[in-house]
Each structure stands twice: as C-alpha cells, then as structure tokens.
Amino acid sequence: MDKLDQAIVALKAEGKRLEQELKQVRSAIAALRGASNNGLARLSGRTLSASTRRRIAAAQKARWAKWRKARKAG
Numbered sequence: 064m065d066k067l068d069q070a071i072v073a074l075k076a077e078g079k080r081l082e083q084e085l086k087q088v089r090s091a092i093a094a095l096r097g098a099s100n101n102g103l104a105r106l107s108g109r110t111l112s113a114s115t116r117r118r119i120a121a122a123q124k125a126r127w128a129k130w131r132k133a134r135k136a137g
Contacts, residue, residue, distance in 0.1 A: 064072075111119070
C-alpha cells in the first residue's frame with residue numbers, strides 16, 4: 064500500500080470518528096433542549112393529569128394568599 068492509499072484510509076477512519084463525536088454532541092443538545100423546554104417532566108417521561116395540575120395551582124394560590132396576608136399584617 065503506498066502513502067496515498069494510507070492517507071485515504073486514515074482520513075476515512077478520522078471521518079468516521081468525527082461522525083460519531085458529532086452524533087454525541089447532537090444528542091446532548093437535543094437532551095438539553097428537551098430539559099429547558101419542558102423541565103423534568105419531559106426527561107422522566109411523566110406528564111401531569113389535569114386534576115394534579117389543578118391541585119398544584121390551588122396549593123400555590125394558597126401559599127401566595129398566606130404570604131400576602133402575612134405581609135399585610137406585618
């Protein structure tokens with residue numbers, strides 16, 4: 064095998080290595096986009112039911128009401 068053939072083989076091997084690395088980078092980017100768009104629910108594969116969302120909203124409203132009442136009294 065002459066030097067030109069060796070160079071071609073080496074470049075092909077480097078190309079395959081770079082493709083694998085690029086695939087990993089794209090996968091990491093996709094994972095980060097999923098996390099930033101949808102929080103932990105998307106990463107874990109869980110979604111909240113409507114009743115659970117209502118319960119969470121009611122609890123948050125109660126916390127804010129308690130905070131406002133304490134602020135007004137103080």
